[in-house]
Amino acid sequence: MNILWELFLVFFGIGLFTFGGGYAMIPLIQEEVIQRGWLTGEELLSFLAISEATPGPFAINVATFVGTSQAGPLGAIMATAGVILPSFLIILIIAALFKSFSSNRYVQGFLHGVRPVVVILVLAVAWELFVQKAWDGGHIQWRFLLLFAGLYGIKKRWNPHPILLIIIAAIAGIALYSIGT
Amino acid sequence: MTIHHSFQLWFLLFRTFLKIGAFTFGGGYAMIPIVDREVVINKRWLTELEMLDLIAIAESTPGPIAVNTATFVGYKVGGFWGAFFATLGLALPSLVIIYLVSLVYHQFMANPLVQRAFQGILAAVALFLLSAVTKLNKTVRKHRIPVVTSLLTLLAFILVFFTGIRSIFLILGAGVLGSLFLHGSPKSKEKES
Numbered sequence: 001m002n003i004l005w006e007l008f009l010v011f012f013g014i015g016l017f018t019f020g021g022g023y024a025m026i027p028l029i030q031e032e033v034i035q036r037g038w039l040t041g042e043e044l045l046s047f048l049a050i051s052e053a054t055p056g057p058f059a060i061n062v063a064t065f066v067g068t069s070q071a072g073p074l075g076a077i078m079a080t081a082g083v084i085l086p087s088f089l090i091i092l093i094i095a096a097l098f099k100s101f102s103s104n105r106y107v108q109g110f111l112h113g114v115r116p117v118v119v120i121l122v123l124a125v126a127w128e129l130f131v132q133k134a135w136d137g138g139h140i141q142w143r144f145l146l147l148f149a150g151l152y153g154i155k156k157r158w159n160p161h162p163i164l165l166i167i168i169a170a171i172a173g174i175a176l177y178s179i180g181t
Numbered sequence: 182m183t184i185h186h187s188f189q190l191w192f193l194l195f196r197t198f199l200k201i202g203a204f205t206f207g208g209g210y211a212m213i214p215i216v217d218r219e220v221v222i223n224k225r226w227l228t229e230l231e232m233l234d235l236i237a238i239a240e241s242t243p244g245p246i247a248v249n250t251a252t253f254v255g256y257k258v259g260g261f262w263g264a265f266f267a268t269l270g271l272a273l274p275s276l277v278i279i280y281l282v283s284l285v286y287h288q289f290m291a292n293p294l295v296q297r298a299f300q301g302i303l304a305a306v307a308l309f310l311l312s313a314v315t316k317l318n319k320t321v322r323k324h325r326i327p328v329v330t331s332l333l334t335l336l337a338f339i340l341v342f343f344t345g346i347r348s349i350f351l352i353l354g355a356g357v358l359g360s361l362f363l364h365g366s367p368k369s370k371e372k373e374s
Binding site for chain 2: 064
């Protein structure tokens with residue numbers, strides 16, 4: 001398949017099956033994008049931080065990023081169009097035809113079913129990242145655990161803006177990983 | 182409305198959502214207060230009540246919440262082309278900014294200092310993911326939780342952590358089961374009290 005169409009279709013599917021926006025999209029992106037070798041898991045999660053520090057919705061940012069990495073500017077446009085189109089079409093249909101869509105009991109039932117599953121899926125991504133970093137190479141990585149605990153404390157105590165937390169994490173990372181290496 | 186007026190309106194929608202796309206960090210729910218200020222208070226395109234409807238629709242349809250919002254507001258205000266230009270405006274800043282980031286990304290990431298920084302940043306990402314879990318979980322707990330939901334959650338946990346099931350199947354399956362068995366489920370707690 002032509003790479004441009006593949007990008008379009010993959011991101012169309014991701015847009016179509018994401019409920020809850022933003023982070024709820026990560027499990028789907030992880031499966032589709034890593035399986036195709038477009039990004040590694042760590043690249044995707046690093047990009048998450050870049051996306052937090054740049055404006056715009058995560059969905060469009062990640063589609064543009066993956067699209068560019070595979071096929072340049074045209075790839076960016078195709079992937080972004082793909083991730084937007086399901087929303088665009090569905091919202092148009094609902095706004096034009098079904099005024100009472102979101103109070104429909106079957107729609108509500110569908111969401112009652114989907115929401116807890118999305119929680120579990122995002123939890124699994126967090127867990128995977130944590131284990132991978134904390135037990136890297138079969139050894140306990142004290143630097144990562146220390147960073148995680150410190151950042152957790154800062155977030156609990158002061159709840160800084162995500163961009164500020166990223167900056168703190170970056171500085172702490174440089175300091176800690178420069179020790180003894 | 183004359184053609185001239187429609188063009189003006191489409192351009193205004195485009196410009197408004199361009200601004201929203203260019204100045205909102207974090208997307209999704211972070212965008213709602215800004216959309217509220219622009220669309221309800223400044224431009225008076227929607228009423229407060231329509232805004233609440235919009236959030237309900239954005240939450241109950243697939244896709245990024247920001248895109249759902251732009252399309253919905255655009256359509257309400259300016260029909261199909263209104264939706265088109267609002268959505269285009271929202272997407273454009275991301276497309277341009279991330280494209281530029283992509284051009285320097287690999288050089289940037291090859292720097293050893295940046296690599297160390299990202300070891301730290303990944304710890305922050307783990308935290309972001311966990312707080313996303315907490316936030317999503319709050320949406321679940323806003324509603325009274327029937328036994329079926331608890332069972333579904335447990336089943337999802339087992340399938341996700343112990344099998345390689347694809348997320349799409351899990352999401353679709355849970356949705357269909359929800360439509361079949363949870364369509365009589367109670368409304369949110371707040372509405373009852």
